[in-house]
Amino acid sequence: MKNADRYMYKWAVLVFSTLTCSLTWGLAYTIGVFYISWLEKFPESNSKVAVIGGINTGVACLFGPLYDVINTHIGYRKAGALGGICMAAGYIGSSFATNVFMLCFFYGGLMGFGFGLAFFGMSIAINNYFGEQRTLVEGMVTFGAGVGGFGYTMLSRYLIDIYDWRGALLILGAITLHLVLFAQLSFSPDDLHCVKLDWMSEGREDPTPKEDATLTSDGGQDGDDNASSLINSHGVDVRNASENITWIRRCLGLFKNPVFLLMAFAELFCWIGTYVPFVQLPERARLLGIDGTTVAWIASSSSLAMSAGRLAVPVTCSLFNIHPFYAYGFSNAVAGLLTALSPLFKTDIALLCYAIFYGFFNVSVPLIRASAALLLGPELFSVAYGWLIAINGVGLFIGPALAGFLCDITDTYDTSFYFAGACLMTSGALVTLRNKAEGYANKSP
Template identity: 50%
Template sequence: MYLFVVFMRYILQVYSVMQNVNDYEIYKYRWVVLMLACLTCCVTWGLAYTIPVHYVSWISYFDAGKGELALIGGINSGTAGLLGPLYHIIQSRLGYRQAGALGGVFMMLGFIVSSFAMNVTTLCVFYGFVMGFGYGLGYFCVSVAVNLYFTRQRALAEGIANIGSSGGGFLFTILAQYLTNTYGWRGTLLIMGAISSHMLLFFKLMYLPRQLPELSLDWASSSSPESRVSVRKLSDCADTTNQSGNSMLLEQKVTSATNGGRIQEYMNTLKNPVLVLMLCAEFICWLGIYIPIMFLPERARMAGIDINTAAWIVSSIVLSMTVGRLVISALSTLCHLDPFYTYGVANALAGTLTALSPLIQTELGLLCYAISFGFLNVSVPFIRTSAALLLGQQYFALAYGWILAMNGVALFIGPAFAGWLFDLTESYTSTFSFSGACLITSGVLTLFKNKAVSLSHSMRVESRAVTNEEITSERTS
C-alpha cells in the first residue's frame, strides 16, 4: 500500500508541473482518475460479490430459511441502488471526494459491526442497509467523476472502470473463501472492513485539475468555486463537438439547485419516455441478473460439488465479466455500436443461457455456464453510457440516480423472491428459469428505443410550441 501511495504522489507531482503548460495537459489527468475509479469499483462491488460465500456460512450458522437469509443480500444490493437520488443530493452538497470518503466510512462500519452479529436482523441492518449505503454512495461518486472526465470514448472508459468491479469480485471471492476457512465468517468480515477503509485514500487522490499544484488533501476543496471552474474547463477541453456546455450545465445544476429544485428536477426527468424505457429495462434486468451470482455456489454444492470448487465457479463469473466488459466495450467503441442495443442483445443471450442452465448438473457444465454468463454481463457500463448519450450529459447524474433506484428496488425483490421459490419447490430450476425470463424480457424492451426517442422528440416540440404561445399571448395582452 505504501508503494502505491508513493507511485500516486509521483503522478500528481508530474501533473502539477503540466499545470503550467496548458489545459490540454491537465485534461490528461483523467487517466489517473480512471485508474482510481477502477480501484474504487474493485473495493465496492468487489467486496459486495463475496455475499455468496458468506451466504453458505450463514446457512449452517443461523437457524433460518434460505429466503430469509437471501434477504440480507437483497437488502445490501438493493440499498446500494435504491438510494440513488439521495446519493446525488449528498454528492452535490459535499463534492464527490467527501461523499465518496463518507461512503467508505459507512462501508467499513457495516462490515465491522456485522462481524459481531448474533442474529439475522443485525445482519440485515448493518450488512444490508449500512454497508449497502456505503458502497452505493462510493460507486455513485465514481460514476459522476468518470462521466465528467470522459465524453468521448465513454463506453470504453466505463468498461475499464467496471473492470474493477468484476476483477475485484473474482479476487475477493477467492480471498473470502480462504479467510472463511482460516478465520471463520466473523474474522473475514473484520478483515474486509479494514480493506474497505482504503476508499478514503482513493477519493483523497481523486483530484480535480486545479487542485493539483499544491497537492492539497483538504476534503472541502472538492466543492470550492475554483474546483467548479476547473470542471467547466475540463469539460470544454474534453469534447468541443459534443455539446461542450453540457458538463457545465450539470455542474451548475449540482451546485446551485435548492433541495426543492432537485426534487422537482427528479420528478421532471420521469416525463422523458426514453428514461422510462431505460428504467423498465433496468428494473426487469436486475430482478434476475444477481440471482445466478447469489445462488450458484449453493446449487453447485447440492449437485455434489465440493464447496471450495463451488466458490471457484462463482469466481469464474466475475473473472469472465472482467474480460467481457473490456472486450465488448472495446468492440462497441471501435465498431460504433449502439450501446443500448448492445445492452439488450447481451441481456437476451445471458437470459437464454440462464433459463436453460437447470439442464446442467456437471462441474464442467456449470463452469462453462458461469463463464458465458459473466462474459455477457455488461449491463452496468452500457446502461450508463446509454443514459449519457440518449439523455444528455447535463441530465446524467439525475437519470443515473433513478437508474440506481430501480436497480435497488429490483435487488430487494429478486434474490428474496428467488430464495422463496426454492423454499416452495425445493429446486433451483424455477429460480434460474425466473432469472432467465427477466433478462430476456429486458433485452426485448430495448427494441422500443426508436419509438421512445421519437415520442420524446414530439413532446419537446409540443412543449416549445406551448411555451411560444404563452409568450406571444403575454406580449399581446
C-alpha cells in the same frame, strides 16, 4: 486548468475509479461464499438469508437520488470517503452479528449505503473528465468489478477457511478503508488552489473541471464549486435553494421522458434477475455434491469472465459503432437465455461453463451508464443515473428475496433460475422499443 494537464490527469481518475469499482461491486459479488456460511450458522430459510444480499445491493442502488444530493452539496471527494467509512463499519458490525437481522442491518443496510455512495461519487468524477469514448471508458471502469469479484471471492473463501466468516469480514472491512484514499486522489493537482483540505470548513471541496475561472464581484470564482453558497439580505442561501429547485425540475422532466422510462423498465427487469445466480449458484453447486474449493472457483470464474466481457463488449461497440443500448439488450437476452437453461447443467464442468458465459454477458452496468450519457445528455447524467440505480435497487430487493421464496415453496433452485432468466430476457426485449420511445419524446412539447 491547462488542457494538457487535465488530459493527463483524467487517466489517473480512471484508475482510481476502477479501483473503487473493484472494492465496491467487486466485494458485493462475494456474497455467494458468505451465503453458504450463514445458512450453516443460522437456522433460517433460504429466502430469509438470501434477502441479506438483496438488501446490500438494493440499498447501494435504491438511494441513488440521495447520493446525487449528497455529492451536489459536499462534493464527490467527501462523499466517497464517507462511503468508504460506512462500508468498513458495515463489515466490522457484520462480524459480530448473532442473527440474520443484524446481518441485514450491517452487511445489508450500512455496508450497502457505503459502497453505493462511494461508487456514485466516482461515477460523477468520470462524467466530469470523460465526454468522448464513453462506452469504452465505462467498460474500463466496471472491469474492476469483475476482477475484484474474482479476487475477493477467492480471498474470502481462503479467509473463511482460516479465520471463519467473522474474521473474514473483519479483514475485508479493513481493506475497504482504501476507498477513503481513492476518493481523496480523484482531483487534479492543478486544482489544489481551490480544494479545501480542511474538512471541518464549510463549502464544497472538489471542483468540477472547468477552464479559466474568473473572479466575480462577490469575491468567489465563476465556475468554482467552492462558491456554492450565496446569502441574500434575508439570510437565505439563494444558490443552494436554486440548485434544489433545478434538481426537482430535472427529476420531473426525466419521468416525462419516454426514453428514460424505457431505460428504467429495462433496468428494473434486468436487476430483478441479474443478482440471483451470484447468490444462489454456489449453494446450488454444493447441493449437487460439488466440493467447496470447486464451488469457490465456479463462483469466482463468473466474476473473472465478467471483467473480460466488460472490456470486450464496449471495445466491440466502439470498433463497430454499435450503440451501447442495443448491446445492453442483446447481452441481457443472452444472459437470460443461459440462465433459463442452466437447470439442465448438473456437473461441475457444466456449471463452470455456465458461470463463465453468464459472467461474460453480464455487462449491463457500463452499457446502461454509457446509454444514459448518450441518450439523455451529459447534463442530465447525474440525476438520471441516480434514479436508474434507485430502480436497480428496487429490482435487487425483489429479485433475490423472490427467488429464495420460490426455492422454499418448490424445494428446488431450478425455479429461481427460470425466473431470473425470464426477467433478463424481458429486459433485453424492451430495448427493441427504443425507436418508438424516441419518437414519442420528439413529439412531446
